[in-house]
Amino acid sequence: xxxxxxxxxxxxxxVEMPRFxxxxxxxxxxxxxxxxxxxxxxxxxxxxxxxxxxDNEAEVGEAVRNSGVKRDDLFITSKVxxxxxxxxxxxxxxxxxxxxxxxxxxxxxxxxxxxxxxxxDTYRAIQRxxxxxxxxxxxxxxxxxxxxxxxxxxxNIPPMVNQIELHPQLTQVPLRDYCASYDIAVTSWSPxxxxxxxxxxxxxxxxxxxxxxxxxxxxxxHLQSDxxxxxKSVTPSRIRENAQVFxxxxxxxxxxxxxxxxxxxxxGTHPDEIKx
Numbered sequence: 001x002x003x004x005x006x007x008x009x010x011x012x013x014x015v016e017m018p019r020f021x022x023x024x025x026x027x028x029x030x031x032x033x034x035x036x037x038x039x040x041x042x043x044x045x046x047x048x049x050x051x052x053x054x055d056n057e058a059e060v061g062e063a064v065r066n067s068g069v070k071r072d073d074l075f076i077t078s079k080v081x082x083x084x085x086x087x088x089x090x091x092x093x094x095x096x097x098x099x100x101x102x103x104x105x106x107x108x109x110x111x112x113x114x115x116x117x118x119x120x121d122t123y124r125a126i127q128r129x130x131x132x133x134x135x136x137x138x139x140x141x142x143x144x145x146x147x148x149x150x151x152x153x154x155x156n157i158p159p160m161v162n163q164i165e166l167h168p169q170l171t172q173v174p175l176r177d178y179c180a181s182y183d184i185a186v187t188s189w190s191p192x193x194x195x196x197x198x199x200x201x202x203x204x205x206x207x208x209x210x211x212x213x214x215x216x217x218x219x220x221x222h223l224q225s226d227x228x229x230x231x232k233s234v235t236p237s238r239i240r241e242n243a244q245v246f247x248x249x250x251x252x253x254x255x256x257x258x259x260x261x262x263x264x265x266x267x268g269t270h271p272d273e274i275k276x
Contacts, residue, residue: 003223004246005044011160012183015137017108018075019223021047022239023189023232027056032234037063039236041074043243049163049187049230051079051112052097061101076101077108077163079141080126082276085111085118090125094134109135110163113274114147123151123159130157137161141189142271145178152182163187165268166227168197168218168261176227187228192218194267202257210248213241220245221258 008016022040027033033056037048041063050060057078064074078101084093094109109129111122123140130138139161140151152158162179166172166188179186192215197203203214210217215231219242222229231242250258 018047023230033059041067047075057100079112085122087121167193171262
């Protein structure tokens, strides 16, 4: 697979989703957030992943409008937060997100977590937004196989994306295989395991071989594993560095070595333990 910064993955509704983008979790300093997003767009990033709970949707909208890049050439994702879930509540939450972004539509809208007793109705509302052409594609985040099974039992439109914590120490192969069986694309959040892997000896050796940083090796591993990846940084130099992963490739042995680092270790909450 030839990969470039503008490479896309075709979702099951034929929408092209960028394989590489900027995550903006915890970008709460307004000025720094806009600068980071502007830097990313200038560096060739085609996607920004935000959420209501990140409290920076307005900054995403501002950065896009000031970028000089057409809105239609960028792919913007947001998510409905846990306390806003339910059918009517989700419709209202989406309207509020769109207003903060000052957009006419979103490229992707996700349920942030599977809140028991609500996530099926939440997804039903997201399907309505899709039917009304207010979102180009829809999906979920942090959904385990049993959550997906419950949604798929009644959904008119299967989720196009499942965004989950995923990195070399949490490879999530069974869930990835299940998603693949329903043509659900997987997006990796916390792709660098919040810095936990940046001194790993296996990754260090591979990085030396390619003259790259460990972070760049990990991002490349995600891309070559057919995962969509959204590394987060507010540092302009790091944002640009994270995008410099398209001038080399990992060989099969290197990919296997990285796969072998799995420990089922999570930096965040297990989806079955989340509370509203």
